[in-house]
Amino acid sequence: MTTILVVDDEQDMRKLIELHLQKAGFLVLQAENGDDAIQLVKTSKVDLILLDVMMPKKDGFTVCKELREFTSIPIIFLTALDAKSDLVKGLVLGGDDYVVKPFTAIELTARIDAILRRTGIQINSDRITKGVLVNDIAARQVTSDGKKIVLTLKEYELIHLFMENESKVYSREQLLEKLWGLDYEGGTRTVDTHIKTLRWKLGAMAGKYIETVWGIGYRFEVNQ
């Protein structure tokens, strides 16, 4: 299901858009300011963002800039400014677009459909979220607190198994059997080395999610 995040300081506007989008079959999340929006994008599955330009605390363009530091989710600006304004033109880059207020429901969904078609691929991917970690399964891409983590094959398979089976303890032998296959001949210390690298790559926070179970193996758990 496609998730759209609506960012606008006016509740009525958010509610109105939500109504339209839900009728059009989208899942809708809301945020009333830029910071909440950024937090939501980091912790939830969001496929597209509708971003109001004129907001009191932080304007839409600034929010966009901050979002672009860690994600390439398509953004559609909602603006009362003239569509031909240089300001809008200048800032609407990449796969993004804009809609001028007031707009009709048809106009809005048309833009959304266009942009989703254009960006096409990665939209309908399932995700597993555990704490600050998000695992985009189709993309085989993990982010920690919004930051992309570049993982090798074995590292990804490890974190994926862990995220699918939170709390469960795996011995080194079990991990080797599950991820390397029954015919693996090497030593069990290989697992340790991958765990080491994984913890380092996941960063100070998420690295701690991988716990050592002394004398047994490892367990993935988000501290509650």
Added chain:
Amino acid sequence: MTTILVVDDEQDMRKLIELHLQKAGFLVLQAENGDDAIQLVKTSKVDLILLDVMMPKKDGFTVCKELREFTSIPIIFLTALDAKSDLVKGLVLGGDDYVVKPFTAIELTARIDAILRRTGIQINSDRITKGVLVNDIAARQVTSDGKKIVLTLKEYELIHLFMENESKVYSREQLLEKLWGLDYEGGTRTVDTHIKTLRWKLGAMAGKYIETVWGIGYRFEVNQ
């Protein structure tokens, strides 16, 4: 670990349910109204929802309807209405269930277990519950009164054996043979030291479950 979201406008009721569920080994999230609940479900891992029907802002049925637009997480309604009421009957659909207030802790956990079994997911990793102690076997994790107890290998194996065999008396020699193996060479007083640490870690209440049987060995028993 299985996460249950409790949605109720009364804090006391939420607290009470939380207490019971933690004792039963669940992880508990709370929301005091429907919108917060929906937000939580969207952003956190929730395996089951306990949803109060009578709430001031938005009643439970409406919340359920909204939840059902994007998730199929099982819902158990908490209601003061008569179980035979058409309203309840009509609205409790699919895999859902209801519990009539006031309800006992046993009634509640029975419904939860039933629904988790019914929906079948691997949520229910096996557990042994004895008094305030819950042993999550797959996670090799014991909680005492809802609090995590960090145990070493031998300590866990000891408490696990005891919880699987309540009331049975084990001599030090038997424990050494079962947990250390037939080839163990050391002295039997090692067991005493582990029992000491275990009692201490389990806390004032659960520590007393491990009884000394004079001249014989030890026994695990919840009674008294």
Added chain:
DNA sequence: CATTTCTTTCAAACTTTTTTCACATGTTTT
């Protein structure tokens, strides 16, 4: 086929757990 990236091995440093031991405390027997 040279280069880069990923995986595995290894051993020393380090951390945690397990065991031992000596004495304190408690229970039973004489």
Added chain:
DNA sequence: AAAACATGTGAAAAAAGTTTGAAAGAAATG
């Protein structure tokens, strides 16, 4: 009540398991 025996406890030694950095070996890439 004293002696004999069994368990409780804290500290320290011994053992076991883990982390880590470096480097060799494999595999993928262009």
